[in-house]
Amino acid sequence: MVDPTSDHHEDIDEADAPNCEVCGAAIANEVTHRVITWIEDDSVQTAHFCDDECRQQWDGA
Known part of the structure; x- marks a missing residue:
């Protein structure tokens, strides 16, 4: 897996x-490319x- 903080493009x-x-x-x-990160159960989660x-279809934001 690619480091989520790198230049993915x-x-x-x-x-x-x-x-x-999606x-x-x-x-x-x-x-x-868009990435969202959040903390859940004391670990970092990401969605690409x-x-x-x-991105908008995922959670409407």
């Missing part, structure tokens, strides 16, 4: 790329999205 192999939480697409080398539309 630069030279990421599709096999190593995170998948969009549509399941691999997010490799996309400048539209291929664009703002998928």
Whole structure:
């Protein structure tokens, strides 16, 4: 898995790329990539999205 703090849109192999939480697409080398992080049960959780539309579909925000 790719470090969630790295530049995901630069030279990421599709096999190593995170998948969009909504549509399941691999997010490799996309400048539209969005990430949300939060703390749950004392650990960091992340959700990746291929664009703002998928991000909004996830929780309506």
